[in-house]
Amino acid sequence: MPISTRPLTDSFGVEIQGVDLNADIDEDTFAEIERHWYENGIALFRGQAFTEPAIINFCRRFGELEIHVREEYLDPHYPELLRVSNVVEAGREVGILQDKELGWHHDQSYMKEPAIGSMLCAFTLPNWGGDTSFANLAVAYEALDDQAKARLDGRRVIHSYSYFNGIWSVPTNDTQTNRTPDVSQPMVRTHPITGRKAIYVDPAMVPMIDGDDEEESRELLDELFEWIIKPEFVYRHQWQPGDAILWDNASTMHRRESFDPHSERLMKRTTIRPKPALAVPF
């Protein structure tokens, strides 16, 4: 399958053209896709005629798929797919997050062994809004001077799902809360595949630096939160039906704009675990 690429920004992100997720993708082509994804942090595939089994089979080639802790929002036929949506069926919200604006975060950073990737597929789009922005935190780290890097290297931060919890319209139940205790992660994470270092903090999941007092924590984190969303580290994606974006959770974070609450938005997401040989011992 011949593929071609188009950069999405000057420093990261790539559109990979010529890929049909429903077709057989040979090993060489897949290896090329995987390389482009890791090198660029996010990979966009346009014009897809989505079928759930094909999405799952494609994503499984990157690593085992995680069944998301919010099981009430899983696709009832395909639990590997988390529905991100404001659709209501028979009085019940079928998807997570509904129509709210959603702040910068990494997926699954609150897990001891965080997922390496996610792929989000646009099934139904609203009349307006709902753009997703991505920030590349490897690029943001590399742009720091040596002194600033030295302030971060070797430190750890707390990633907390319960800190994030305030935005859910349906709070986690006791089982879900027990499955997601706070975890300590390195403040700078080395990518298991590329070896690139990336800042591993975000405003939604990280309430504090591990071991620092609150004031000291706040000061450094606020400085970092301002740095990592500088426009030169960010790509904002305006979705088209049939778009799929595969993102690397180790080196990018993302956020979503609010959208027209009177129209429907239905997205389906996989969550990809690192291949066992590449899992990072935190």
Ligand SMILES: [Fe+2]
């Ligand atoms: Fe997310």
